[in-house]
Amino acid sequence: MNVMTGISPWEQLIRPDRVHGTLYTNPAIFEAELENTWYRTWVYVGHESEVPKANDYVVKSIGPQSVIMTRDEQGKVNLLLNRCSHRGNQVCSYDKGNARSFTCPFHSWTFANDGRLVGYAFPDGYEGQDKSKLALGRVTRVQSYRGFVFGSFAAEGPTLEEHLGGAAETINRLARSSPEGEVEVTAGFLKHRVKANWKFILENECDGYHPAFVHTSIFGVADSAIGKLYGGASTAMTRDYGNGHTEIDLRPEFRKRDQPMSWFGTSSERLPDYTAQMNAAYGEKAAREIMIDGTPHVMIFPNLFIAEIQMFVIQPLAVDDSVQHVTALQFKGAPDLNRRLRQQTMGSVGPAGFLLADDSEMYERCHRGVLARNPEWIFLGRGEKRERQDELGFRVGHVTDEVPSRGIWSHYRKLMERG
């Protein structure tokens, strides 16, 4: 807060219809946002289906910090920090596996997969030492929503459900596309690195203005119906759920088409097993509605992007260095759908993906672009005058409007001002 003007520096940098370019490039701001957003709010870490059995583990992250997600012998999911409590060595060097314990290679300290220190070499030097005070660090709070595991380093604050707010419904909607009501993350991740600030990725996920241009090369040659969803005449909507969560709601367009599985560019006839399983699970009427509406396109702040057929996890490493972890969504009890989801995902995303190679090119060009100081601002005013509220009170706009970016920045400002 500037005592002379009463205006916080964040208010000077983040205006309703524009944000300052230095928000993407200033290393001090990056450090501040690690503290005030990544290490405070709820962050998506992993999915329970990635550690299905007792003693399974998978190495994940919260920003630059390495986090081991384990399922201990009691079946509980733990988020442990990959750092020996002795001298800081990483205790786990593999991406995934099954282990009851982790032994640090440096001095042989051994930790159970629930984080407890169970032994150290030559223990007579530690006479009277309380082992329970030397456990692995852990993510302070861990909560799951329908198998999606989130962590928060803040001891107090909103619950996960409070944080998700209206966006929780999008995860429910996603799970409904499984005849068993469950999403699985079992297809392995592609890791796509970009030399750009993570917020360019965050904002682009629900930017419905760019596809017609950035993706024109693939829409043209693949004879894709996706382009129309993002055209001027589209009835699809952008939505701001609050708490930084944003959506592109394509259902109005899919409902106009009124064709089950059209959202995925296919038909019930080509997925007979899936259609039968959905009909059996939900009844023909409800199943038809689910298969018309499709899965959501939602960006859960700050790092979980569910993009209809795949999910991305955004990881910031430095102010100009980020990784997109991406995998095909898989639906329990839907093998024929899952196979197509994997094939489509592999074509679309990752370092060689038809779509993401071009998105990532834009992130990197934007990052280099904003190093220029004039104009100082990123202009986010598209559709500001035609924003409206939906029946639940969330702000919505045309699919090409910048409702999502404005929503993200408004929430970001609150988090940073509180810091």
Added chain:
Amino acid sequence: MLSRESSATLMNAVTAFIYREARLQDEHQYEDWEKLWTEDGVYWVPANGVDIDPEKEMSIIYDNRSRIALRVRQLMTGKHFTQTPQSRLRRLVSNIELMDEQATGDIAVASNSLIFESSLRDDTLWAARNEYRLRYVDGELRMVYKKVMLVNNDKALFTLSFLV
């Protein structure tokens, strides 16, 4: 088992094929590169190791023949922005070896490649072990299968939008 003479002849033909493929890739001769494929070609760049099951797990590229054609068509539009402007490329290919004969009669070949890419982002070095299966079609060698095993495919990789 081939005689020493026929093995040397085959090695010459295979080596010439692999060098030609490398040049077409470096020089963005997309359509000529596509013509090197058979009608049942499979182009595979695995992620997270070299022995994953591409039918179950994500690969960086796992193209059947029609998707190879789609990849080439996207590059040909001139609006695939990650390759507009095109990366400048030069690759060295070495360690070319004829591997065990295939039951199908296809010719199994392996090589190493080291690729220097200069793009808008930066200069990037890529290294890979390549496995090919080649077949004579109308007297010309063609690719039935190419597997590119990037040395660092378990790590986060920058965009890989040229032909590898």
